[in-house]
Amino acid sequence: MAKVRVFELAKEFGLTSKEMEARVRKMGFNIKNYMSTLEDFEVAEVRKLMKEAAQDVVSVGRDESPSKTVVKRKRPAVKLKKKIVLKKKVQEVKPEEPPEKVAEEVKKEMPSKPQELKKEAIVKEKPTREKEETVKEKPVKEKKISEKFEAKIIDRVVLKKETPPAPEKTEKEEKKPEPVVKVEKPSSVKKTTPEEKVVEKAVEKETVAKSVEKKPIEKEIVSKEKQKPKGKTQVQEKISKKPIKRPETKSFVKVIDRRPIEEIRPSTVKAPPKVEEKVSAPPKAPHKPGKAEVPSVQAGEMEAKETQRKGKKKGKRVVKISELEGLVRKKKAKKQKGKDKLKPINKLLSEEVIEPLEEMEQAEAFMEAPKEKPIKAKDKDKGKEKEPEKKAPSTAPPKASKRRFAIFETIQVDELAKRMGVKVSDVIMKLMSLGVMATANQSIDYDVAAIVASEYGFEVEKKAVAEDLVQVSEEEEDEANLEPRPPVVTVMGHVDHGKTTLLDAIRHADVASKEAGGITQHIGAYQVTLPSGNTVVFLDTPGHEAFTQMRARGAQVTDIVVLVVAADDGVMAQTREAIDHAKAAGVPIIVAVNKIDKPEANPDRVKTELSELGLVPEEWGGDTIFVEVSAKKKIGIEDFLELLALQAEVMELKANPNRPARGHVIEARLDKGRGPVATLLVSKGTLHKGDAIVCGLHYGKVRAMINDRGKRIDEAGPSTPVEVQGLSGVPEPGAEFVVLPDEKKAREVAEYRQRKQREAELVKSQKMSLETMFQRLQEQEVKELNIVLKTDVQGSLEAMSDALRKLSTHDVKINLVRTGIGAISESDVLLASASDAIIVGFNVRPNAQAKALAEQEKVDIRFYDVIYHAIEEIKQAMVGLLEPEYEEEIVGHAEVRQTFRVPKVGTIAGCYVLDGSIKRGAKVRLLRESVVVYTGKIASLRRFKDDVKEVASGYECGIGLENFNDIKVGDVIETFEMKEITPTLSTNETE
Numbered sequence: 001m002a003k004v005r006v007f008e009l010a011k012e013f014g015l016t017s018k019e020m021e022a023r024v025r026k027m028g029f030n031i032k033n034y035m036s037t038l039e040d041f042e043v044a045e046v047r048k049l050m051k052e053a054a055q056d057v058v059s060v061g062r063d064e065s066p067s068k069t070v071v072k073r074k075r076p077a078v079k080l081k082k083k084i085v086l087k088k089k090v091q092e093v094k095p096e097e098p099p100e101k102v103a104e105e106v107k108k109e110m111p112s113k114p115q116e117l118k119k120e121a122i123v124k125e126k127p128t129r130e131k132e133e134t135v136k137e138k139p140v141k142e143k144k145i146s147e148k149f150e151a152k153i154i155d156r157v158v159l160k161k162e163t164p165p166a167p168e169k170t171e172k173e174e175k176k177p178e179p180v181v182k183v184e185k186p187s188s189v190k191k192t193t194p195e196e197k198v199v200e201k202a203v204e205k206e207t208v209a210k211s212v213e214k215k216p217i218e219k220e221i222v223s224k225e226k227q228k229p230k231g232k233t234q235v236q237e238k239i240s241k242k243p244i245k246r247p248e249t250k251s252f253v254k255v256i257d258r259r260p261i262e263e264i265r266p267s268t269v270k271a272p273p274k275v276e277e278k279v280s281a282p283p284k285a286p287h288k289p290g291k292a293e294v295p296s297v298q299a300g301e302m303e304a305k306e307t308q309r310k311g312k313k314k315g316k317r318v319v320k321i322s323e324l325e326g327l328v329r330k331k332k333a334k335k336q337k338g339k340d341k342l343k344p345i346n347k348l349l350s351e352e353v354i355e356p357l358e359e360m361e362q363a364e365a366f367m368e369a370p371k372e373k374p375i376k377a378k379d380k381d382k383g384k385e386k387e388p389e390k391k392a393p394s395t396a397p398p399k400a401s402k403r404r405f406a407i408f409e410t411i412q413v414d415e416l417a418k419r420m421g422v423k424v425s426d427v428i429m430k431l432m433s434l435g436v437m438a439t440a441n442q443s444i445d446y447d448v449a450a451i452v453a454s455e456y457g458f459e460v461e462k463k464a465v466a467e468d469l470v471q472v473s474e475e476e477e478d479e480a481n482l483e484p485r486p487p488v489v490t491v492m493g494h495v496d497h498g499k500t501t502l503l504d505a506i507r508h509a510d511v512a513s514k515e516a517g518g519i520t521q522h523i524g525a526y527q528v529t530l531p532s533g534n535t536v537v538f539l540d541t542p543g544h545e546a547f548t549q550m551r552a553r554g555a556q557v558t559d560i561v562v563l564v565v566a567a568d569d570g571v572m573a574q575t576r577e578a579i580d581h582a583k584a585a586g587v588p589i590i591v592a593v594n595k596i597d598k599p600e601a602n603p604d605r606v607k608t609e610l611s612e613l614g615l616v617p618e619e620w621g622g623d624t625i626f627v628e629v630s631a632k633k634k635i636g637i638e639d640f641l642e643l644l645a646l647q648a649e650v651m652e653l654k655a656n657p658n659r660p661a662r663g664h665v666i667e668a669r670l671d672k673g674r675g676p677v678a679t680l681l682v683s684k685g686t687l688h689k690g691d692a693i694v695c696g697l698h699y700g701k702v703r704a705m706i707n708d709r710g711k712r713i714d715e716a717g718p719s720t721p722v723e724v725q726g727l728s729g730v731p732e733p734g735a736e737f738v739v740l741p742d743e744k745k746a747r748e749v750a751e752y753r754q755r756k757q758r759e760a761e762l763v764k765s766q767k768m769s770l771e772t773m774f775q776r777l778q779e780q781e782v783k784e785l786n787i788v789l790k791t792d793v794q795g796s797l798e799a800m801s802d803a804l805r806k807l808s809t810h811d812v813k814i815n816l817v818r819t820g821i822g823a824i825s826e827s828d829v830l831l832a833s834a835s836d837a838i839i840v841g842f843n844v845r846p847n848a849q850a851k852a853l854a855e856q857e858k859v860d861i862r863f864y865d866v867i868y869h870a871i872e873e874i875k876q877a878m879v880g881l882l883e884p885e886y887e888e889e890i891v892g893h894a895e896v897r898q899t900f901r902v903p904k905v906g907t908i909a910g911c912y913v914l915d916g917s918i919k920r921g922a923k924v925r926l927l928r929e930s931v932v933v934y935t936g937k938i939a940s941l942r943r944f945k946d947d948v949k950e951v952a953s954g955y956e957c958g959i960g961l962e963n964f965n966d967i968k969v970g971d972v973i974e975t976f977e978m979k980e981i982t983p984t985l986s987t988n989e990t991e
C-alpha cells in the first residue's frame with residue numbers, strides 16, 4: 001500500500017503544500033505537516049472531498065449567477081462529451097468484469113479488511129456527515145427546486161470540462177474511476193436494491209464511482225433523449241430546448257445524488273415518465289416525428305407549419321368562419337368524407353386543432369366566398385323566391401282575381417306594397433303625390449290605401465277589425481237553450497239626486513257614507529235579491545258630468561235604466577243626458593222620483609218636466625213607470641223593486657248559460673297585490689275559473705273570481721258581476737270580454753287588437769300632424785304653441801284645457817293637439833313629435849316606452865301637479881316663441897374729412913370719430929346732409945396703415961364701406977347695433 005504525502009496531493013490539486021495541509025486537516029485527518037503521509041483510503045477520501053469542494057464552490061457560484069442560459073447552451077456539448085467518455089469507460093469496465101463478479105469481490109474484500117473499514121468509518125464520520133447533509137439537502141432541493149439543483153449538477157459537469165485545472169483533473173478522474181469502478185460498479189448495479197445501507201457503505205465515499213456507475217443509466221436515458229433532438233427539425237429544437245434538457249438534467253441529479261440506490265433507481269426509472277409529464281410534446285415526437293410537432297408548437301409555428309402545406313392559411317380563415325357559421329354543418333360533411341390523411345393528425349390534435357385542419361382541406365372551396373358559402377345556397381333559394389315576388393308583379397301584374405284584397409282599417413305601407421306587388425318606394429312616392437307623408441313601416445288608413453291601390457288597379461275591401469279574424473262573432477242562440485236571467489239595472493241621474501242612497505236603501509248597506517267626498521268614482525255592480533226572490537243587478541253609475549262617457553258605457557250593458565230625479569230639484573242637465581243615453585241604447589226607463597220626504601218635494605213637477613222629454617207616466621197615459629221614493633227614509637222602496645221585477649218579467653230577459661261566457665268590463669284597476677283586477681258583467685254563458693279570456697286589448701286566464709259580496713266563486717252565470725284576476729293588463733271599462741278556447745288564442749287576439757289599435761293611433765297622429773302643417777301654412781303670421789295635454793281626471797283636463805286656451809293671445813295661439821285622460825302614451829309622444837308639440841302631463845306620467853320614445857324623439861314632456869305652475873311655465877314657453885324684437889342703438893359717429901382711392905380696394909374715407917366709437921364690422925349708415933345714402937357694414941378700419949378693431953372718439957381713422965365707394969367729404973358715418981329686446985306677451989287676449 002503506497003503512501004502519499006500531503007505535498008504530493010497538493011501538487012495534484014495545484015495547491016501549495018501549506019494550503020493542502022490545512023485542507024487535509026480541515027477534512028479531519030490527523031497530520032503533522034505537509035510531509036505527513038496518508039493511507040490509500042485516506043488519499044481517496046481527500047481526493048473525493050477536494051473534488052466535491054471544488055464542485056460545490058463552482059456550482060454555488062454558478063447557481064447564484066443568472067447566466068443559466070449560457071450553461072444550458074453548452075449543455076448538449078458537454079453531455080455529449082461526457083457521455084462519450086462514460087461510454088468508453090463503461091465499455092472498458094463492462095467487458096473486463098461483469099458486475100456480478102465485481103460485487104462478489106467487493107463482498108469478499110469487505111470482511112477481509114475490517115480494520116481498514118473501521119478506520120474508514122472513523123475517518124469518514126465527518127466527511128460522510130457532510131455528505132449526508134449535502135445529500136439531505138440535495139433531495140429537498142431536487143424536489144422543491146429541481147431546476148436549481150439540476151443547474152448545479154450540470155454546472156459541475158460543465159466546469160469539470162471547462163475550468164483551468166481540467167486537464168489534470170480529467171486525467172486523474174479518468175484514472176481514478178477505473179479502479180473504483182471495478183470495485184463499486186457491481187455493488188451499485190446488483191446490490192443496490194436489496195441492501196441499501198451496505199451498498200451505501202461500500203460505495204459511500206466514492207461519489208465519482210457512483211457517478212460513473214450511474215452513467216450507464218444516464219446514458220440510456222440521455223441516449224434516448226439525444227436521439228429525439230437529433231430527429232427533430234431546427235424549429236422544433238428551438239422550441240423544445242428547455243423541455244428536452246430538463247429530463248437530462250434530472251437523470252444527472254439522480255445519478256450524482258447520494259441517496260440510497262433504491263431511491264435513486266425508481267427515480268431513474270420514473271424519470272422518463274416525468275419527462276413525459278413535463279414535456280408532453282417531445283415523447284410523442286419520436287412516434288410521429290413530422291406531425292407530432294404540431295401540438296407543441298405555438299400559434300406562430302402552427303402557422304409556419306401550415307404555410308408549408310397548401311392553403312393552410314386559408315384553412316385558418318375558414319375555421320373562423322366555421323366558428324361563426326356552419327361549424328356543425330361542416331363538421332358533419334367532412335366527417336362523412338372521411339379524410340384518411342388527416343386521421344393520424346387528428347388523433348394527435350384536439351378537436352379545435354382538427355377543425356382547422358379539416359377546414360383546410362376545403363379551403364379552396366371557401367376561397368371565393370368563404371363567409372357566404374354555407375348560407376349562400378339557402379339565400380339563393382330565398383332570393384329566388386323573393387325576387388320574383390317583388391319584381392314580377394311590377395313587370396307582370398297579378399291576375400285579375402288577385403287584384404282585389406281586403407285590409408283592415410289601417411295597413412302598413414310596406415304591407416300594402418307587398419300586397420300589390422310593387423316597390424315600397426313607389427307606394428311612398430304615390431302617397432307623397434297624394435299629400436301623405438309616410439315611411440315604409442308607417443300605417444295609412446283604409447281610405448288612403450284604397451286610393452293608392454286604385455292607382456295600381458287594385459280594389460280594396462274593408463275588413464272588420466279582429467272579429468272575423470278571431471271568429472268571435474256573435475252566434476245565433478237557440479231558443480231552447482235560453483234561460484231567464486236577472487235584469488241589469490243602471491241607476492242614472494243628476495248629481496246628488498240620491499242614486500247611491502237609493503241603491504244603499506235597496507241593498508240595506510250604507511255605501512254612500514263610505515264614499516270619498518260622497519261622489520261615486522267608478523261603476524259598481526251589485527246583485528240584489530228582491531223580496532219576491534228575483535235577483536236584480538244594479539250598476540251604480542257615477543253622477544258627475546266628468547264621467548259621462550263611462551255612464552254611456554253603462555247604458556250599453558244595462559237592461560233597465562232607473563232614472564233618479566230629486567223631487568225637490570227636478571229635471572237637471574244630467575237627467576236629460578241620462579235620458580238620451582237610455583234612449584240611444586233602447587233601454588226602458590223607470591223613473592224614481594226621490595226625496596219625496598222633503599217638504600219642498602214636488603213630484604208632479606218632475607213628471608211634467610219628464611213628460612216634456614218623452615217620459616210620460618202611465619197614469620198620464622204614457623208607458624213610463626214612475627215610482628215615488630225616499631231613499632233616505634226608505635219610503636216606496638218595496639214598490640219600486642216590485643215594479644222593477646215586473647218590468648224585467650215583461651222584458652223576458654233570457655240568456656244561454658251553457659256557452660262560453662262573454663260580457664263587459666264594468667270597471668278595472670291595477671291592484672298592488674293582485675295585479676290587474678276587472679269587474680266583469682257576464683251577459684251570456686257562464687264564466688268559469690280557469691277560462692281563457694280576451695278582454696279588450698288584454699287577455700288572460702281567470703285565476704280567481706270574487707262576487708259582489710267578496711266571496712270566491714268558481715263560475716258566474718248570465719247577469720252576474722264578478723271581479724276577476726289574471727288579466728295581462730287593465731282593460732278599459734266598457735270593453736267586451738270573450739272566453740276563447742285557450743290562452744294562446746286569447747293572446748293572439750289581444751295582440752292583434754293592440755297592433756291594430758296602435759296602427760289606428762298612428763294614422764290618427766299622422767292626420768293631425770298633416771293638418772297642423774296645413775294650418776300653419778294658412779296661418780303663417782300666427783305663432784302656435786302645440787300642446788298634448790294629458791291629465792289624471794276629466795275635471796283637471798277641463799280646467800287645464802280652459803286655462804291653456806285662455807293663454808292664447810294675438811301673437812301666440814295655444815293649440816291643444818290632443819287632450820286626454822291617463823298616462824302619456826307612445827301615441828301621444830309620436831303626435832307631439834309630429835306636430836312639434838310639447839306634452840303637458842298633469843298628475844300623470846309617461847309609461848316606459850313613451851318615456852324612451854320621448855327621449856329619442858326629443859319631445860319635451862312637462863309634469864305638473866299645480867295648474868298655476870303649468871300656466872306660468874307655458875306662458876314662458878309662449879314668450880320663447882315670439883320673434884325677438886330688436887332695437888337700434890347708435891354706437892358712434894364719424895365725419896368724413898378726406899377720401900382716398902385705393903386701387904383694388906375702393907374709396908377709403910379718412911374720418912374723425914365725433915362720438916362713441918367706430919367698430920370694425922359694425923353696421924353703418926352713411927348720412928349725407930342727414931339723409932341716409934347707404935346702409936351696410938364697415939369693411940375696413942385702419943389707423944396709420946394698421947387694421948384696428950375699434951377707434952374711439954377724438955381719433956382719426958380710415959374707414960372703408962362694404963360695396964360702397966361713393967363717399968364724399970362731409971358725409972357722416974353712423975354706426976349702430978341691433979339689440980334684442982326681451983319680448984313680452986301682448987295683453988290683448990283673443991278671448
Ligand SMILES: Nc1nc2c(ncn2[C@@H]2O[C@H](COP(=O)(O)OP(=O)(O)OP(=O)(O)O)[C@@H](O)[C@H]2O)c(=O)[nH]1
Nearest residue numbers: 495496497498499500501519520543595630631632
Ligand atoms: N232628504 C233626503 N235626502 C236624500 C234622499 N236620498 C239622498 N239624499 C241625500 O242626498 C245627498 C246625495 O245623495 P247621493 O246618494 O250621494 O246622491 P248621488 O246621486 O249618488 O250623488 P253622486 O254620487 O255625487 O252622483 C245625500 O246627502 C243624501 O243623504 C232622500 O230620499 N231624502
